[in-house]
Amino acid sequence: MERGEPMGDLQRDEAGIRFHYDLPPEFFATFLDSGMNYSCAYFDEDDEPLEAAARRKLELIARKLRLRPGDRVLDIGCGWGGFLFHAAAEHGASATGITLSPAQADFVRQRAEEHGLSDRVRVELVHALAMPYAPESFDKIVTVGAIEHISDLPKLFTDCARLLTPHGWMLVHGMSRPWPLYQRNRNEPPGAESKFLREQIFPVGELIPFREHIAALEVGGFEVVDVENITDHYTLTLLRWLENLQSREEELFAQGLVDPTRLRAQVAFLAGSAVGFQDDGIRCYQTLCRKISAAIERPPLPLRRDYLERISQ
Amino acid sequence: MNVAEIFRDQVPGLVRQHSDMAARIGACLQFDFEGEGGGTWSVDLAVPGGSVLDGPAQRPDCVVRMEAAEFLRLSGRPAEEWIAAYLDGRIRVTGNMVVLLKMRKVLAGAFG
Numbered sequence A: 001m002e003r004g005e006p007m008g009d010l011q012r013d014e015a016g017i018r019f020h021y022d023l024p025p026e027f028f029a030t031f032l033d034s035g036m037n038y039s040c041a042y043f044d045e046d047d048e049p050l051e052a053a054a055r056r057k058l059e060l061i062a063r064k065l066r067l068r069p070g071d072r073v074l075d076i077g078c079g080w081g082g083f084l085f086h087a088a089a090e091h092g093a094s095a096t097g098i099t100l101s102p103a104q105a106d107f108v109r110q111r112a113e114e115h116g117l118s119d120r121v122r123v124e125l126v127h128a129l130a131m132p133y134a135p136e137s138f139d140k141i142v143t144v145g146a147i148e149h150i151s152d153l154p155k156l157f158t159d160c161a162r163l164l165t166p167h168g169w170m171l172v173h174g175m176s177r178p179w180p181l182y183q184r185n186r187n188e189p190p191g192a193e194s195k196f197l198r199e200q201i202f203p204v205g206e207l208i209p210f211r212e213h214i215a216a217l218e219v220g221g222f223e224v225v226d227v228e229n230i231t232d233h234y235t236l237t238l239l240r241w242l243e244n245l246q247s248r249e250e251e252l253f254a255q256g257l258v259d260p261t262r263l264r265a266q267v268a269f270l271a272g273s274a275v276g277f278q279d280d281g282i283r284c285y286q287t288l289c290r291k292i293s294a295a296i297e298r299p300p301l302p303l304r305r306d307y308l309e310r311i312s313q
Numbered sequence B: 001m002n003v004a005e006i007f008r009d010q011v012p013g014l015v016r017q018h019s020d021m022a023a024r025i026g027a028c029l030q031f032d033f034e035g036e037g038g039g040t041w042s043v044d045l046a047v048p049g050g051s052v053l054d055g056p057a058q059r060p061d062c063v064v065r066m067e068a069a070e071f072l073r074l075s076g077r078p079a080e081e082w083i084a085a086y087l088d089g090r091i092r093v094t095g096n097m098v099v100l101l102k103m104r105k106v107l108a109g110a111f112g
Helices: A010-021 A025-029 A050-064 A082-091 A102-114 A153-163 A179-186 A192-201 A210-220 A231-247 A249-255 A260-278 A306-312 B003-017 B019-025 B068-074 B079-087 B097-111
Strands: A072-076 A094-099 A121-125 A138-144 A164-176 A222-229 A283-291 B028-034 B039-044 B051-054 B062-067 B092-095
Touching (some): A050 A283, A072 A082, A153 A210, A192 B079, A231 A283, B003 B097, B019 B097
Parallel strands (some): B028 B062
Antiparallel strands (some): B062 B092
């Protein structure tokens, strides 16, 4: 993900996404929580089990978005549906997810059927930069760990604003590169680690400075309401994933579920990402924002920020 | 240069040279070199000042296994070659791989 090929071509994006996310869900299940959340959890304590922290992350997002029964929610880059199922089952929302991975979409459909949620959980194979939905189709939008793969954030967020109802809420959960490191990397040829990531993990994608996320949100027509730095949560999450995967490495070699090279690459990727977060080479933020709807009076926000603390608990 | 000379003559100096980084890592990495010229060496950065042991550690955080000849062939070579050796199974890692990746910066002067 460090510095993949410049993107833009939709088919190339699809091939790049499928390279990683079309690996068998059973493989990802060996190291993720039971909700198959492939993004950082939200820990109460350093030693909290991953399962509880992953669930807290989903609930934190739902509460930041002020999710209510009947809300129409769009999840851009929905993965294996962790947030879709939480939104539908726990908050009564009608949740639509988009992904470019047929394996992920099949997994979501099957799980929706198993849980009797097919009427409220929908998944479609749609590119984030070519969303076919009508204006104001959604009340809330969330994107978790997906913007790293999307090449044109101003277009993405402009489209999101179009798809939201007036003053609709959006939460963007994504990784970024600290500005000095980003600048340095841009002026140097790709190193061995970048080549490894591009060839073995993510053929498409790039970490960009956080200020570009904010700029794109403003260009798109959003008011930024709150930013939470969750970098340290990602370190803890990666260490849990790594421990889970390494503990089952021999078993996975024996099963032949994935090619041994891909398995080793995944172990190195998780370990390298943990080091990246610890060395201040990667950051992760949750950015809560609201669509600007100039024609309608702006609903006031709480005067004090402590309402967000209550949401976190 | 053989494995013993690298670990006996070069690695202790690197640990001293990078003492701040070594202290922050605070973990123990064991190398099991197989085949002719092999042996076990441990770099323990969990103890004050760090130490390099000729033999196994009591409780290594991470263990790296490879042929001694492969290690000598890779020494001084670019990172791409080390990564390729790991990916095709010539280098095997058990335990916390984060420790290996962090300690790589300390040991780079000897390993490449």
